[in-house]
Amino acid sequence: MKDSVDEFTPLAPARLHILLALAGESLHGYGIMQEVLRQTESRYKLGPGTLYDNLQRLMKQKLVEEVAGLPEEENSRRRYYRLTSLGRGVLAAEVARLEGVIKTARTHLKPLQPRRA
Amino acid sequence: MLRTVYILLLDLHPGHFRQRFGAEMLNLFEDASGLRQPILLIGDGLLSLVRQWIFRSEFRRPLATQWVHHLAESAPQFRTLDQYAPQGSAVLSGVGLAAVTFGLFAALIGYGVHEQRLLVGARYPSPRLVPVARSPFEAADLNTAIKVAPPPEDPLRGIAAVYFKIIRALNVLDSDKDLVISPWEIFTAPAALRKLDIDHDGKLSAEELGFSMGSNSTPKEIVERARLAFMRENPVLAALDADHDGEVSTAEIANSFRSLKTLDRNGDGSLTPDELIPDQQNVKAAMLFMTLDSNGDGLISREERESQEEPSLRGLLQSADRITMVS
Numbered sequence: 186m187k188d189s190v191d192e193f194t195p196l197a198p199a200r201l202h203i204l205l206a207l208a209g210e211s212l213h214g215y216g217i218m219q220e221v222l223r224q225t226e227s228r229y230k231l232g233p234g235t236l237y238d239n240l241q242r243l244m245k246q247k248l249v250e251e252v253a254g255l256p257e258e259e260n261s262r263r264r265y266y267r268l269t270s271l272g273r274g275v276l277a278a279e280v281a282r283l284e285g286v287i288k289t290a291r292t293h294l295k296p297l298q299p300r301r302a
Numbered sequence: 303m304l305r306t307v308y309i310l311l312l313d314l315h316p317g318h319f320r321q322r323f324g325a326e327m328l329n330l331f332e333d334a335s336g337l338r339q340p341i342l343l344i345g346d347g348l349l350s351l352v353r354q355w356i357f358r359s360e361f362r363r364p365l366a367t368q369w370v371h372h373l374a375e376s377a378p379q380f381r382t383l384d385q386y387a388p389q390g391s392a393v394l395s396g397v398g399l400a401a402v403t404f405g406l407f408a409a410l411i412g413y414g415v416h417e418q419r420l421l422v423g424a425r426y427p428s429p430r431l432v433p434v435a436r437s438p439f440e441a442a443d444l445n446t447a448i449k450v451a452p453p454p455e456d457p458l459r460g461i462a463a464v465y466f467k468i469i470r471a472l473n474v475l476d477s478d479k480d481l482v483i484s485p486w487e488i489f490t491a492p493a494a495l496r497k498l499d500i501d502h503d504g505k506l507s508a509e510e511l512g513f514s515m516g517s518n519s520t521p522k523e524i525v526e527r528a529r530l531a532f533m534r535e536n537p538v539l540a541a542l543d544a545d546h547d548g549e550v551s552t553a554e555i556a557n558s559f560r561s562l563k564t565l566d567r568n569g570d571g572s573l574t575p576d577e578l579i580p581d582q583q584n585v586k587a588a589m590l591f592m593t594l595d596s597n598g599d600g601l602i603s604r605e606e607r608e609s610q611e612e613p614s615l616r617g618l619l620q621s622a623d624r625i626t627m628v629s
């Protein structure tokens with residue numbers, strides 16, 4: 186399982202943000218775009234072309250799957266997506282990797298202590 | 303407008319992507335407000351278009367597969383119990399058989415039953431129709447020779463060619479040198495005749511019209527008589543010199559197209575050599591009259607008749623009714 190997860194990491198920024206957006210609940214395309222905006226405080230904005238291109242690849246990799254829409258939106262053109270278990274594992278692995286990166290970064294970026302004379 | 307552009311962009315995406323995500327992308331575009339957002343979405347669509355066609359080939363099915371897939375969905379299929387795929391040798395045999403069949407059809411069409419083509423005008427002993435080989439290269443084997451006889455030579459044409467050169471009026475009138483004065487050449491006769499007025503006196507003398515004695519020693523009265531005879535004997539000059547004074551005046555030049563029409567005996571509008579060349583009998587009679595009329599007054603007097611040494615000629619003059627004799 187770990188080997189199969191590792192082959193998907195590291196994740197590209199767009200895919201990471203999409204997986205993070207879907208980590209909480211199933212969302213449609215517009216919902217994913219809004220959630221990414223919220224999580225990044227509007228610093229990362231996905232366009233529909235980028236979103237659906239990445240969704241296409243994530244679904245092919247079985248990291249994301251399409252689910253039935255909400256009962257009140259049956260006639261809507263919107264489709265909902267959610268993480269698969271594999272996708273959730275890949276996201277966890279990626280977060281762990283990033284934590285390592287951050288830890289390493291913090292270690293290397295400690296402010297230099299002035300030497301005593 | 304922008305929505306139309308965006309729909310066009312979506313239409314240009316690969317079919318599988320357009321069918322799967324096109325509606326959702328359009329839905330997002332329709333939710334965009336203002337002017338900046340739709341324009342940014344169009345830019346995003348352009349990038350997506352490039353990305354899908356260049357970097358996402360793994361998602362596209364081969365065209366043949368798509369076509370077969372489409373047929374599978376829309377057309378009935380023949381199903382077999384076995385999974386059958388023809389062997390390579392069978393395919394080669396089929397190609398060979400198709401080529402042989404095509405060759406046979408081509409041979410039948412090219413050399414088989416066809417309607418006989420007929421040569422019209424072949425001169426054979428019997429009046430039967432002669433089949434002709436299809437190939438034009440075989441036409442040389444035919445034993446038929448077609449000879450086109452030259453048109454019969456008009457005996458007057460040779461005389462006319464010389465005559466038109468002597469009578470300069472005819473030479474300038476016949477602008478196309480076909481020895482026929484056409485209706486157009488008759489109509490333009492005044493302009494053509496004015497070219498002969500070398501001394502620019504507005505009139506055409508016998509010399510300007512082609513008369514020449516060839517010798518300066520000829521007595522003046524004889525030259526004058528010959529000049530008058532020249533103008534009278536040649537029908538075209540006689541017609542032009544309406545008052546028979548031996549020259550074509552300015553008025554006669556201007557009226558020449560009417561005068562020339564009087565020579566058109568057959569009424570075809572053109573003047574042909576037989577209408578222009580003087581009758582040989584008339585020429586001979588005129589020459590004889592000029593010889594008898596020694597004083598050149600246009601009359602043969604009794605003295606002139608009696609002075610003839612030839613008795614038969616004197617007898618002829620006595621019995622002649624047409625010649626005016628002055629006693």
